[in-house]
Amino acid sequence: MxxxxxxxxxxxxxxxxxxxxxxxxxxxxxxxxxxxxxxxxxxxxxxxxxxxxxxxxxxxxxxxxxxxxxxxxxxxxxxxxxxxGRGKRGATPVSEETLEQFAAGIGDALRQERQKHGWTRQIMNGRLRLDRSVQKLASHERGTRAMSVCQFAEYCAVLGVQPGEIFDRVYQDVFGQPDDTVIVDLAVLAGCEQPQLARWATLRLAEPEASDTGLATLPRSAQDALAVVCGVELPQLLDILSAA
Known part of the structure; x- marks a missing residue:
């Protein structure tokens, strides 16, 4: 035969x-x-x-x-x-909710820097080149009022921080993925030799949101949870995921 x-x-x-x-x-x-x-x-x-x-x-x-x-x-x-972000037609616009989250993140980062100095808003306002009301500063920190690029740069200069560092950190939090996030192909993972992990991948493939791409995004918290469920150490789990 x-x-x-x-x-x-x-x-x-x-x-x-x-x-x-x-x-x-x-x-x-x-x-x-x-x-x-x-x-x-x-x-x-x-x-x-x-x-x-x-x-x-x-x-x-x-x-x-x-x-x-x-x-x-x-x-x-x-x-x-x-x-x-280059498609003029059919590009997916950023939602208003996401933009509000970004504005709030920028404001919160500035507030944290101000508090590191031990300054009240009144003290901070007195150090600005252009006099602004404390209410306006508060609304910028809450993200409820848009600030110009020049206003943002001035805040950072007074606080002694680089604008790019603040911007990049908040942008990553709102739009990006942390560096330890893992993207896996569920179809490949469903065929792995680790039975609990293969079953989990099979169940995820059956979910409506996974059917379009067949990929799953696993942040560090999800990786830790999977390691516990599968009864393996995290490094061993990552070795398995790296093949998917």
Whole structure:
């Protein structure tokens, strides 16, 4: 009796094959394209995808460009435009709630810096070049009144902090993902040898919000919880997740 042909899955291929061989394989190539499209839809940059899977950036660009040419990726192009904020049509606008959260974050960061100095708002107001009412300063700290770039820069100068540091920290909190966040392919994870983790991934795939991309974003708190559920140490869990 002839032996059945075993077709390796994408997870095995990524770990054991060169990218160009996966790219041109008639079975694995389309799976690779799907994975890259999902990563793009999850707002991952080419550099992030390369760091995550070890793929060459040139190869990632080539596969995504070919996907665009084949017409599959109107969704990929739209996702890249949303990520870059360059799409004039069809770009996803930032919600008013998110902008309010960002303004409140900037104000709260300034308030914390003021309190580090032990200053009241009256003291802070007296150190500003342009006299403003204490009420206006309070509304800026609460994020209920928009402040100009020049006002923000002046606040930072008086407080002795770099505007970029404040801005980047708040922007990361509101729009970005922490550096220890892990993005995993649930379909690959569902086939792993760790039974509890495979079951969790299978259940997540059945959820409506996971059906579109097949990717799951795991912040550090979720990683810790999964490690406890699976009965493994966090480093061991991360090794398993790195293959997904």
């Amino acid at each position: 002839a032996e059945a042909t075993v077709v390796p899955d994408l997870g095995w291929a990524v770990a054991n094959m060169e990218f160009r061989h996966i790219e041109h394989d008639p079975i694995l190539g389309p799976l690779l394209e799907q994975l890259l499209l999902r990563c793009v839809e999850a707002a991952m940059t080419r550099s992030a995808i390369s760091a995550r899977f070890g793929f060459p950036i040139g190869g990632i660009r080539r596969v995504l460009r070919r996907a665009d040419a084949d017409g599959v990726p109107d969704r990929a192009s739209a996702a890249r435009q949303r990520k870059r």
